[in-house]
Amino acid sequence: MTKFIKLDALFSRPAGRILSEVQLQGDPALLADGWERRFSADPQRAEEAIQLYTQLGYEVRAEPLRPDEVRNECEDCRRLAALGFKTIYTRRKR
Numbered sequence: 001m002t003k004f005i006k007l008d009a010l011f012s013r014p015a016g017r018i019l020s021e022v023q024l025q026g027d028p029a030l031l032a033d034g035w036e037r038r039f040s041a042d043p044q045r046a047e048e049a050i051q052l053y054t055q056l057g058y059e060v061r062a063e064p065l066r067p068d069e070v071r072n073e074c075e076d077c078r079r080l081a082a083l084g085f086k087t088i089y090t091r092r093k094r
Helices: 007-011 021-025 028-032 043-055 075-082
Strands: 036-041 058-064 086-092
Touching: 028 036, 036 043, 043 058, 043 086
Parallel strands: none
Antiparallel strands: 036 086, 058 086
């Protein structure tokens, strides 16, 4: 007998976020200087993003994860930061 998953059950729950609004905002100093926070990634994905955004005509920064981007209660999050995860910021070339 084949079991089917009801898709409506998957989509009926409210979407949740892993990061808080504060964590999603980015570095206030960079934001004030015109940078936009894009996402955080492992070193390899960060390098791919740098190349892609550069090809698209953006200035790009890859910053180490800030302490306020990592949840205190999340041991795995702290491990990710220790592995060199970066937060990607972009802005249009001036």
